[in-house]
Amino acid sequence: MAPDRTPAKAHGNAFGNAFGKVFIATSVDGFIARPDGSLDWLPAGGDGGEDYGYAAFMRTVDGIVMGRSTYESVLGFDGWPFEKPVVVMSRTLGASDVPVHLRGKLRITSAQPAQLVAELRAEGWSSAYIDGGAVIRAFLAAGEVGEMTITRVPVLIGAGRPLFGDIGCDLRLTCLASQAYPSGMVSTRYRVEAGGRVMVRNGGGDE
């Protein structure tokens, strides 16, 4: 252990039953977008029909939780790509910002992760796809990510929006599976370990 990091008791929200599942692509240097949000470094659509496990993953979640930035990217797609319900975390958008064609498919919330998880569990959700860098980091910090599938795109882009940030502690992971695809993508599924959580002594944590 480094002197400034001490073991802590397991997190209040047991990771073994954590609500969130992450499924995301990053460059080998850990970025999910260029500084301007561009995704031009991702393989062009199609890729021989390979979905890198996305459809199978989507069958394991009850819905999707994303941030405003991800939501606005998705709005630019041809058509709404999700069949399952979507929750957008935003402090600035409100219910009246939901486009007419998305009513019933999408809601906007200003709740923080723990409160949102409690609400969604009360509605019968047992897990959600957590998407977007800021939302992923907030759920990791709240102890509400149980599993992460990270697909590494074989490129170094040098600068951009990082997937991870400093949440004030180490998080130990267990590799559940790893697969290399003919395209050069390498997809690894990790469990986030509650028992391996190590908090920083001098605050910054969420206990």
Place this chain on the structure above:
Amino acid sequence: MAPDRTPAKAHGNAFGNAFGKVFIATSVDGFIARPDGSLDWLPAGGDGGEDYGYAAFMRTVDGIVMGRSTYESVLGFDGWPFEKPVVVMSRTLGASDVPVHLRGKLRITSAQPAQLVAELRAEGWSSAYIDGGAVIRAFLAAGEVGEMTITRVPVLIGAGRPLFGDIGCDLRLTCLASQAYPSGMVSTRYRVEAGGRVMVRNGGGDE
């Protein structure tokens, strides 16, 4: 392509014959050490005798090139761990800083990557193990890394010394092999593609 990045001709030093090979472990969030240099997050020694391909890798290189910081870490080990010749890149150390017991095994140079590669090639080296974050980034920027083996340790440490930096261009990689070990480490070997090099339009590159 993002508007600020344009394709460029292949690098002067053909990547296909690039001199440097990287073999390094990083956390899943891309750090090679904590902010203070600590490596306590790496698995404890032994690990069932698994070397993650290190011995086989070392047979493919003629020697090791490292920075001062890596060198000083290695000096703290029990005994000198390298049988092949070592070159330390440093602007502050000189030949008189080589300890007596390492004379003949180690030399110190103030040369930049391209010059050093020319010198070592002239001595008959065809490739070198490039070790240490700053030296790896300098060799990547100089177009002198042909291959990288990155072993992901299953932990998020949140902050530290990153492996990669911004060298002013994209570098496309080709995945040559990927292996998941029972310990949870995932080791992926990439070729660095010369043809995929994309320079930033407004300088910062090395052409």
